[in-house]
Amino acid sequence: MEKAELIRALQRDGTVLATAADQHLTRVVSSCPGWTMSDLVWHTTRVHNAIVQIIRDGVQGFDKLVPVKRADDDALIKTYSAGLQDLINVATQADPTAMIWSWTGPVVSTWAVRRMAQETAVHAWDAVNATGTSTTIEAALASDGIDEFLSNFLPRGREGVPAVGGSVHIHCTDIAGEWTITQPDARTFVVAREHAKGTCAIRGAASDVLLALWRRLPLSQVEIIGDAGVAQRFIEHTAL
Secondary structure (H helix, E strand, O other): OOHHHHHHHHHHHHHHHHHHHOOOOOOEOOOOOOOEHHHHHHHHHHHHHHHHHHHHHOOOOHHHOOOOOOOOHHHHHHHHHHHHHHHHHHHHHOOOOOEEOOOOOOEEHHHHHHHHHHHHHHHHHHHHHHOOOOOOOOHHHHHHHHHHHHHHOOOOOOOOOOOOOOOEEEEEOOOOOEEEEEEEEOOEEEEEOOOOOOOEEEEEOHHHHHHHHOOOOOHHHOEEEEOHHHHHHHHHHOOO
């Protein structure tokens, strides 16, 4: 997705999160065990602020961030919304080719804009879901989110988790998006953006597939073709 599209998604889903959370700050967020809505909003506020510092101020590591004090619940939505607007302003003004720090190594600033659009979309889903309302992530953003997830949260794998034991093909059924993932060794994954037959296939609407990768939905919510054990071990390997 282009930077402008990502910023529009960030604005839209960031607003959805605030609207869902307002007046529900004590509600339990079942998709984020141990969190209330207040915790979810504050987490997202902190993440947005961290990216503002990294892009605008050139901060070179999480340990270099200026800490922010948690707002009281009666000011939390206002604080979150102001921080969201700061992030949108900084993202809009950032040179898309400027290099910034990330936990994966040096990246262009648009990498962080994409990360924030995806982070906010999933947490907006968390917030709406916590109110008891069914919702989805917009299909184009969700397909991009699958690609971003496979790029940022899969390659490291997880120590102490059994090998996947086969290849995985991911296929969005409502929008373009196909990936084939192989595991040549215990700590390495190779992702190809292609149509290919895998030991198993994970198929479904892009939103459902993305939410399954983020462990918001069980694999039973998407279609599994072939070896279901491979699909389950693949999910367990993602480094969340």
